[in-house]
Every structure is written in C-alpha cells, then in structure tokens.
Amino acid sequence: MRIVVGARFMKAGRMYFFEPGAVTDYRVNDWIIVRTELGIDAARVQILPTDSPLVQVDPPLGTVVRKASVADVLEINKRERMDTDAALAGAEMARSRNLPMKILGADWQFDGSALTIFYSIDPSGRGPADADLAELNDAFAAQFGTRVELRRMGARDETKVMTGVGTCGRELCCSSWLDKFSNISIRMAKEQDLPLNQSKLTGVCGRLKCCLIYELETYQEVKGKLPRLGETFHIPTCVSGSCGTSGCATTQGVNVVKESIVVGLADGGRAEYTAADLGVTFDPVPAHTRGVGSYGGDEVPRQERPTPVHEGGAKRKRRRRGRRGGRDRGAPPSA
Numbered sequence: 001m002r003i004v005v006g007a008r009f010m011k012a013g014r015m016y017f018f019e020p021g022a023v024t025d026y027r028v029n030d031w032i033i034v035r036t037e038l039g040i041d042a043a044r045v046q047i048l049p050t051d052s053p054l055v056q057v058d059p060p061l062g063t064v065v066r067k068a069s070v071a072d073v074l075e076i077n078k079r080e081r082m083d084t085d086a087a088l089a090g091a092e093m094a095r096s097r098n099l100p101m102k103i104l105g106a107d108w109q110f111d112g113s114a115l116t117i118f119y120s121i122d123p124s125g126r127g128p129a130d131a132d133l134a135e136l137n138d139a140f141a142a143q144f145g146t147r148v149e150l151r152r153m154g155a156r157d158e159t160k161v162m163t164g165v166g167t168c169g170r171e172l173c174c175s176s177w178l179d180k181f182s183n184i185s186i187r188m189a190k191e192q193d194l195p196l197n198q199s200k201l202t203g204v205c206g207r208l209k210c211c212l213i214y215e216l217e218t219y220q221e222v223k224g225k226l227p228r229l230g231e232t233f234h235i236p237t238c239v240s241g242s243c244g245t246s247g248c249a250t251t252q253g254v255n256v257v258k259e260s261i262v263v264g265l266a267d268g269g270r271a272e273y274t275a276a277d278l279g280v281t282f283d284p285v286p287a288h289t290r291g292v293g294s295y296g297g298d299e300v301p302r303q304e305r306p307t308p309v310h311e312g313g314a315k316r317k318r319r320r321r322g323r324r325g326g327r328d329r330g331a332p333p334s335a
Helices: 070-096 128-144 155-162 186-191 216-227
Strands: 002-006 015-020 031-038 039-050 064-066 104-109 114-120 147-152 247-256 260-265 270-276
Touching: 002 031, 015 039, 031 070, 039 070, 070 104, 070 114, 070 128, 104 155, 114 128, 114 155, 128 147, 186 216
Parallel strands: 015 064, 114 147
Antiparallel strands: 002 015, 002 039, 031 039, 031 064, 104 114, 247 260, 260 270
16 A cells, blocks of 8 residues: 555645655644645645555645745745735725625645635625636736636635634634535434524524534434334333233433433333443444545545535526426425
8 A cells, every 4th residue: 555644735624645755754733845736835744654545535646845844834824924915905806896706715825836716706696707707817817926716615615714603612613623514404403303493503604504413423323223202112120021011111202312211101100211221232433424534536626625506696496396296306405
C-alpha cells in the first residue's frame, strides 16, 4: 500500500491525501506546502503518514513539497488577510452593477495563481444572467490580476462559509469540524421521538439540523431490539408462560437513553424493565461516518461541492398527479 498524509486546505474542509515526499517529520496541525494540479498550495496536516486502507479512499491529490517555513507561515497569514480584502472588493463590484447576488468569501491560492470567489443568490428570486456573470468574472480577473473562478453555493455551504452559533451555544458544526454534509430527513427526527417543531429542528441555514443524524444509529439499535410500543410479551419472572396468558405485559413506553421500557401488567399494574433485565444486549455503534470524516472522490478540489440548487433560484414545477393520485415519479421528493 501507498503511504499517504491527510491534510485540509481550510478549517472543517474536506480531507485530501498526499504522498509524503522527502518530508519525514510530521506533526498534526503543522502547515505543509503541497503540489496539486492547480499549483502550489498550503494545507494543515490532520492525519500522520499511514498506509491504513481506511483512509485511502481517494488517490493522493499530489505530493508534499516541504514543511512550511516561517516565511511560508507569514505568507499564509497574508493570504488570509487578502481573502477578506478580496471578498469586500468583490462585494462592492457586484453591488455597483446591481447584480442579485451575495459575495460570501474568497480564497487565494498560496502561490497567487488563482482566486476563488464564493457567492449565493436569494432562493426566492432570480440570479444574475450568464452574460453578467461572465462580465463580472472578467472584471474580477482585471482587478486582482489572476485567474478567477466564481463558485455558487447553496444554503448549507453559505452558512459553512459565513459561520455562526447554533442553538446549543457552540460554533456551528459545519464551520468548526464537519467536513461533509449528510442527507438529513424528517424521518430521523421521528425515529428519535423528537417533537416535530420546525423552529427547533431547523438550523441557521434554514435546513434540517445536521446533528439529527448523530444519535440516529443508537436509537435504531436500541429501539430495534427492545419490545416495541403495544407489543405483548412475558416478563422475566413469568417462566414459560406460567401466567396462563399469551402475554402478561404490554409495552407502553420506551426510554432509549436509559435503555429501558415501561410496561402495563395484566393485573393492572405498571413496571419498568431495563435491557439487562430483559436479557437484551446491544452491539457497539461505530463512530458515525455518514457525513463525518467520509471522503468521496467526486468533489471539486479545495472546497466541498456546493449543495445542488436550481439555476436562477426558481423552484422546479411539479407535474400534475395522474388520475390514480400519488406523487409523479419525475417530481422531486418532498422534504
């Protein structure tokens, strides 16, 4: 197997793998200078050199040229300030042209050979025309003296770039450590018995919260093995159905956190039994990887692929339902 080093170009960005090259002294969070197809760039080490097949999902993106020197770190800090200046200048240029778009941020290549400008449009309105974007791109290239790429972003990606604080009081997961978005559905809230309150289930981005998936597997594991609501069974003290009934207890409630159930007894009483009382054991749930540390090979370099949005921000029209009712197969699924 090939020895690779895992590194990120930005905080909470996607993980990329590089061949170590001649460098031997690696430490986590050290800056390194790497060579990619786009040119020379700087990244932070996140996974030390390893040949583990668990991290070799993607082929190496490039090669490590050297560890960042003091001069390189000063240049990295300079580029970060240039990112802010470029975003402000880009926003002013877009505003002066009355374009219906919002400049979210900018990202300079370490060697100055390219500049990426991120933007979004109002989901309820139309975005700028292709000709306007082309003219703006040319204006950006003339202003900054380098190749410029305009990259449109969706609601989740916009929030990731802008950052913020969640209802938990901490920095948003997508901005602080979450490197890839998962597909979140309302079914996840239902399986965890959460109240279907839109204001509590919706994040800063206006979409369902990413954290709805964090404990989902645990709930599925516990609820899948404990007796279900309304299920009738014999309690442990009832040996071989000695009660003379088809079931002397009926499940009335399930507490996933305590791994217990509340049952109604045949004599009219109530009792609580833990999984240990019922002889139920649970398999350990591995670290969640669907959206946390999962790496695919279909994303654009240096930035997560934007959430798919319809061009112009217009909503896709649904076709009419057939006579027999039901959703048309060609229509997008409901949220």
